Amino acid sequence: MKGPGIFLAQFKGSEPPFDTLENLAEWAAGLGYVGVQIPCDPQLIDVKLAAESKEYCDDLRGTLARHGIEPTELSTHLQGQLVAVHPAYDTLFDGFAPPEVHGKPAERQAWAVEQVKYAARASANLGLKAHATFSGALAWPYVYPWPQRPAGLVEEAFAELARRWRPILDVFAEHGVACAYEVHPGEDLHDGATWERFLKAVDYHPAARLLFDPSHYVLQQLDYLDFIDRYHDRIACFHVKDAEFNPTGRSGVYGGYQDWVDRAGRFRSLGDGQVDFSAIFSRMAQYGYDGWAVLEWECALKRGEDGAREGAPFIRDHMIRLTDHAFDDFAQSGVDRGAIRKLMGLSPDGAAE
Template sequence: MAKPATMKGPGVFLSQFIGAAPPFDSLPGLARWAAGLGFRGVMVPTHDARILDVAAIARSSARAGEVRGVLADHGLVLSELGAQRFGWLLAHHPAYSVAAERMAPADVEDRAAWAAEQLRHVAQTCRALGVPRCAVFSGALVWPYVHPWPLRDAGLIAEGFAELARRWRPIVQTFDDAGVDLCVEPHPGCDVHDGVTFERFRAALGNHPRIKLLYDPSHMVLQGMDYRGFIDAYAPLIAAFHVKDAEFRRSARSGAFGGFQTWIDRPGRYRSLGDGTIDFRAVFSGLAEHGYDGWATLEWECCLKRAEDGAREGAAFIARHIIAVTEQDFDASMQARGLSDSAVRRALGLVP
C-alpha cells in the first residue's frame, strides 16, 4: 500500500456554475467567485470558449499566460481540465444523434472527427498551462445494450470496445506526448460506467499508463456499487476525485433505471454535499490511506438546492473532510527499537 498522503483542496469543477450573467459568464468572474467562497483550485471545462478557448490557447502560448494570470490573481490553482463532452462525442451510438447536435457547432457534419480535433487542442492546452490531468468520458457506443434484452450478439460488446480503442488510441498518444494523464470518469450513460468496464477499456488500449480514473462515488450509489471498496480496488489508478453526494431511496414503483422520471422523482438522485447518504468520512479516509494526493473537487449537481448555496456549503464541507495525515505513529514513543536477537527471544518467553 502507498504511503498515506494529504490531498489538496477544496477545489471546484466550474462546469455546472457557468451562466449567462456575471460573474458566471467568464473565467475572471468565476475565479473571483470561487476564491471568495474559499476554494483553492478549479477544474475548468473545455466545451465553452467563453470560459476557456482551447483552440486559441493551442495556437498561442500567450493565451495560456493570460489564463494562468487570471487564476493567480485570485490565488487559485488550475487542478485539471474537463473534456467529458468531447470524449462522449468521440464515440456515441447513432441513437444519440439528436442529443449530440446540442454539443457541437451546427455546421459540424462529422462530430466524432470534430471531437477528436478538440481533444487534441485540449492536450496542447494542458501542456501550455502545465496541467497534468484531464477528465474525460469514454463515449457511448454500446450503452444502449447495457441490459441484455433482446439478447445481444456475443461479439457486439467486444467490437464496441475495440472501436472505442481505435478512436481513443491516437488521442491517448497525443496526451502522452503532452505529458498529461487522461482520467476516465465512470458514468452511467457511458460505456465506461463501473470498474469492470474501465478495466475492459484500459485493456483495449494496452493498459496504457496514461489511462487513469476520476473517482466519483455518486455514480456508484446510483448503480448499487460499493463506492468505498472501489477505492481499495483501484487506488493506484485514481488520479482525480469529484466530491459529489447522492442518495438512493428504495421504492416499490421504480429502481436504478429511474422510470424515465425527472431527477427529483427518481429513486437515485444527486444531492448537494451533506444532503445525500455517502459516507464521506470513509471516502476521504480511504483515499488518504491509499496515498491519494490529488485534488478534492466539488461537482455540484442537486435536484433541490440552489447552486450558489451548494457551492458555498461545499467548500467548507471539503475543507472539513480533508485529512492532514500524520508524520509519525501515535505510539512511536513506546516502540522498542533495535532489540538484539536474544532480547527478542526473551520477549517471547523462549529463553529465561
C-alpha cells in the first residue's frame, strides 16, 4: 500500500495555497502527504492535453516531484455522474458541465463520455494504474418507490448503464488503467448488490473496478469489512474517510431532509467517527492491496485544514508493512519429511503401511 495521499477536490479554491496544482502539492507535502488525487478540473489539469501529450504529463509529474509528491489517481466523479443522469436531476447536474451544453442532456452526456475517455488516456500517460469516478444513475429515483416500480425497470436501467459505460471501459482496458467506481448513495452503484448487477451487465469487464470508501457504508448500515472480503479482487482505489451513525426515534438512514450536522449519519474527519480503520487496513493488507490510501476530507463539524493536517499521520500510522516471515519462525524445529511422517506414525520413506 502507498500513502498517505489526499484528494484535492474539497480543497481547491481561488486563494493560495489552494489555487494551483503546484501550490496544493507544496501545501500537501508540508502536511506529510506523498501523493495527491487530482480531480479533472481545468483549474488543476488540462485533461484533453494530458490525454494527447506525454510531455505535458511528464512536466506535471515533475512539478509535483519538486515537492516530493506523486499523482495517485485522476478523478472524474463529476463527469462520470453525467454519463447517466435521470431527467429529474437535469437542472442541478448542468452545473457540472460547461455552459454550452446546459439544457442539452444528450450533448452533456457526449461531453462527459469524452472527458472520461480523455482521463483514461491521461492516466496512462501519467503512469497511473487506476482512475476514480462515479457511475451516474438512471434508477436512483426509484430506490424506495411509491407506487411500486414496474417490473423490468431496474433491469433496463442497468442494461442502459452498461451500454453507456462499456465503450468507456474498453478505452480504460486498452490503456491498462482500472476504472474504479465509488460505491455511493445517489449512484446506481451504491452497494454490493448493485455492483454485482452492473458487473454482470458489462460481462465482468476487466477494467471495471471499485473505489472503496467505508464512510458511505456506515451511512447505509452496510458491513464494510464483509464488503472487502467479498470484492477485494476488484478494489483498485481507497478513500480513507470517517463517518458516524447515531439513529434516534426521530431520524435515521434517510436523514429527514436535515442539514448534515443534524443527521443521524454524518461524515467526520479521520478518528472522529465510528469506522474501524485498524480492521480495514488489516483486511486490505491481508488481501494484498497495493494501491494508494487517500484521504477524502468531508466533515460536518471540523474545518478542512484541520482534518487535512490530522489525516496524514492518521493514515501513516494505520498502514501495515507486510511481514516477510511468520511470527513463530523462531520456534521452527527444523525436521525433515521423514521426521514429519514419523510424528504421524507413518513410515519415513512413504511406503505403504
